[in-house]
Amino acid sequence: MTDDDMISMILDEARDKMAKAVSHTRSEFAGVRTGRAAPALVEKLPVDYYGTEVPLQQLAGFSVPEARTLVINPYDRGALGAIEKAIQHSDLGLSPNNDGHVVRLNFPPLTAERRKELVRVVKGMAEDGRVRIRQARRGARHDLEALEKDGDISADDLTRAEKELDKATHSYEGEVDKALEHKEQELLEV
Secondary structure, rough: OOOOHHHHHHHHHHHHHHHHHHHHHHHHHHHHOOOOOOOOHHOEEEEEOOOEEEHHHEEEEEEEOOOEEEEEEEHHHHHHHHHHHHHHHHHOOOOEEEOOEEEEEEEEOOOOHHHHHHHHHHHHHHHHHHHHHHHHHHHHHHHHHHHHHHHOHHHHHHHHHHHHHHHHHHHHHHHHHHHHHHHHEEEEEO
């Protein structure tokens, strides 16, 4: 394996970890309520289905007939009670309505105070994403420095690789920042 191959492999692995951190952060953002009904808010919710924890998305279909109403249609009507219970015990602060066939969730408008609180939560999620990105950079930098110490790559190769790594880091942090900005606007619009 050539020097360039080793460097490329380390950089590719770091970029992959950074992309996963961005993706994870975006999926966490999707779970934050904006006052609108969205299946992403409940689809990962664990439901005790005959003694097994199962994500709600595996037990039911979702529809949004109105902006503030989410309808959960279970594939098995026997799961209605378990779904209702899981929603009541979640931190969503919603009261499910069960008509014997489907579960309806009505989303009340968010108060200004709750919006600001959610913005703080989202900023914390974004910072966690940035931390994961920096951890990937730190791990890659450590691997690169080990290669240079062992004499596998030159100091110039190390410098060039570190510059490329920093460029990728800034790029992925920028993606987290853009996603955060978009989510903040979504939360603060009335």
